[in-house]
Amino acid sequence: MISRRHLLGGSAALGACVALPALAQSQPLRIGMLTVKSGALAAGGRQMEDGFRLFLKERGERIAGRAVEFVVADTGGQPALAKTRAQELVQRSNVHVVVGPTAAFEALAINDYLQEAAVPFLCCSAAAEDLTQRRLNPWFVRTSSTSAQPCHPLGEYTARDLGYKKVITIADDFAFGQEQTAGFQRTFEAAGGTVIRKLWAPLNVADYGSYISQIGDTDAVFAAFAGANGLRFLRQYAEYGLKQKIPVVGAMTTVDEGVLHSMGDEAVGIVSAGWYSAALTGEANQRFVSELRKQTGVDPGFYSAGAYSAGLALEAALTSIGGKAEDKEALIAALRKVEVGNDPRGPWRLDNYGNPVQNIYIRKTERSDGRLVNTVVKTYENVSQFWTYKPESFLAAPVYSRNEPTKL
The missing domain is CATH 3.40.50.2300 (Response regulator)
Known part of the structure; x- marks a missing residue:
C-alpha cells in the first residue's frame, strides 16, 4: 500500500524532474x-x-x-x-x-x-x-x-614566391616559438630552402643584441615572437642597421595588430602569415x-x-x-x-x-590611413593543421620542437 506521504513525495519528485530543464x-x-x-x-x-x-x-x-x-x-x-x-x-x-x-x-x-x-x-x-x-x-x-599551422604556408611562400634560399630563424624559447619555427623550417626546406641557423631567446629577454650580432650571410630572417617581444626585437633589429640589409619574415604574432600600433618604420615591409588580419574586407x-x-x-x-x-x-x-x-x-x-x-x-x-x-593569409605590413596594417597579399584556403600531409604520416613523426624536424 502506498501512503499519502509517499504518493505526494513521488509526485513532488516527478514535478522536480520536469522542472529541472526549466x-x-x-x-x-x-x-x-x-x-x-x-x-x-x-x-x-x-x-x-x-x-x-x-x-x-x-x-x-x-x-x-x-x-x-x-x-x-x-x-x-x-x-x-x-x-x-x-x-x-x-x-x-x-x-x-x-x-x-x-x-x-x-x-x-x-x-x-x-x-x-x-x-x-x-x-x-x-x-x-x-x-x-x-x-x-x-x-x-x-x-x-x-603554432605551426600559419607557418607551413609561410615557409613555402618564402622559398617559392619570395625566392629566398637561406634563412636564419630567431624565436621565443618556449613551445609556441619552437613549434612555429619547426613548421616554417619543414615547408621552407621542402620547397628548396635551407635553415642555416636557429637562435632561441628567453621569453622575458629585454636585449636582443647578442642574438642579432649572430645574424649574417643569409637571405632573410624568420622571427617568431609573442606579446611585446616582436616589438622589442624589430626595434633593436632596425637600430643595429639590419633592416635595410636582411629582410624579416614573421610568424603571425610577431607583427600582431595588438602590438603593431606601438611599432614604427621597423615593421614596414615585413611579410607574415596568419589566420586573421584586421585589414580583411568582409x-x-x-x-x-x-x-x-x-x-x-x-x-x-x-x-x-x-x-x-x-x-x-x-x-x-x-x-x-x-x-x-x-x-x-x-x-x-x-x-x-x-x-x-x-x-x-x-x-x-x-x-x-x-x-x-581555415584560410591562412600572407600579409605585408604597410602604412594606411596613418596606421600600420597587415595587408593581405595572398590567401591559402582551407589549410589544415597537417598542411598537405596525411594526418597518419604527420602524427607518426615526433611533435615539433627545438630539435624537430631537424637538429640544428
Missing part, C-alpha cells in the same frame, strides 16, 4: 576565462578578454537565451598558477566551460586536469601542437590554430574592427579574434542543444561539430581532432 535554463551560463594580466604576455591576455567581452556585449550578455556570468582569472603566465586558477574556476565558480588560456605552456599544464574533470575546454589562443594531435583530449576544442570583420577600435583605440589581432571566435563557436554549439550547458557531453559534442560562417576572419570548421580548417 530551472537550468533560468540559471546563468557560467563561463570562465584564463588569461594573463602581467608579464611579457599581458598585452595578449588583455586583448583576449576584450574580444570575448565584445562578443558578450553584442548579445546583451546572453547566449542561447541564457544570461552569462563571466569569470576572469589571471594566470600570471605561469603554468602552476594556471592549473590553480583552472581548479578554482571549476570547483569554486562551477563554470560550464573554460575559455583560454593565453600561452601554449599554460594549456599543456591544465589539459589533463580539465580532461579528468570532464569540463569543456575552449582554447582560443594557446597553440600547442599536440593538444589536437598526439595528446587528444575529448573535452578540448581550439578556435585559433596550432562585412563581419569591418564591424568587428570598428567596434573594438572604439573600445580600445587600436585594431584587434590574434588574441582578440581568437576569443571572439570562441564566443561564436560556443553560441553555435549551445543554440544547437537548446542552451543546456549542464549536459556537458552534449555541449562538447556540439562544439566539436561547429562550423562558423560569420567569423571576422572568414569561414572555418573543425577537423576530426578539434582544430580549425
